[in-house]
Structure formats: C-alpha cells, structure tokens
Amino acid sequence: MTTAMLPTLAATVPSHMWGPGYGPGWFILIPIFWILLIGFFIFFSRRMYWRHRLQGDPMSAEGVLRERYARGEIDETEYRQRLEVLRSGNK
Incomplete structure (x- = not known):
C-alpha cells in the first residue's frame, strides 16, 4: 500500500460505512x-385525564345538574342555588 492510496482509501471508507445513501443522521x-411519539402520548393522556377530572363524573349529582343547565331545563339562578346546596351538603 502506497502513501498515494491513503487519501483515496480514506475518502471511500466513510461513504460505504453506512450503506448506500444512508448517513449517520438516521441514528x-x-x-x-420515538421520544416525540412517547412525549405526545404522555401529553395527550394527561390532557384527557385533567379534562375528565375538571368536568367531574357525569353521573354525579353535580354532573346531572350541569347537564340540566346545559339543556336549558333550569336557569342560572336555580343552577347556582342547587349547586350551592349540593356543595354545602345540606339536603
């Protein structure tokens, strides 16, 4: 091996080390x-958890009251009065 072949050999080794057309960027x-995919999964699962926690259980008394108010069966003053009664614990 002569010294004239070393630059040619050094120039060809890196291009063949990763295969044809693939560079070290894939690594x-x-x-x-995968980090982004797992991060998005964690972000959206926590978002759904907090949304569910803020809205509460739809089958609870407050949930039923909230649904009735949303459908227009009761007005705002009646909603607030009943909600106050529910949260105070008096029946």
Missing part, C-alpha cells in the same frame, strides 16, 4: 422520533 432521527 439521530430514529430516537428523536
């Missing part, structure tokens, strides 16, 4: 893809 992109 960075694949973990980033």
Whole structure:
C-alpha cells in the first residue's frame, strides 16, 4: 500500500460505512422520533385525564345538574342555588 492510496482509501471508507445513501443522521432521527411519539402520548393522556377530572363524573349529582343547565331545563339562578346546596351538603 502506497502513501498515494491513503487519501483515496480514506475518502471511500466513510461513504460505504453506512450503506448506500444512508448517513449517520438516521441514528439521530430514529430516537428523536420515538421520544416525540412517547412525549405526545404522555401529553395527550394527561390532557384527557385533567379534562375528565375538571368536568367531574357525569353521573354525579353535580354532573346531572350541569347537564340540566346545559339543556336549558333550569336557569342560572336555580343552577347556582342547587349547586350551592349540593356543595354545602345540606339536603
């Protein structure tokens, strides 16, 4: 092996090390893809959990009262009065 062949050999080794058309960028992109996918899953599952927690149980007394108010069966003053009674614990 002569010294004239070393630059040619050094230039060809990196291009063939990763295969044809693939560079070292794939080793960075694949973990980033999985991290983003898992991050989105965690974000949306927590969002659904907090949304459910803020709205409460639809079958609870407050949930039924909220549904009646949304359908227009009761007005705002009656809704607030009944909600106050429910939250105070008096029946």
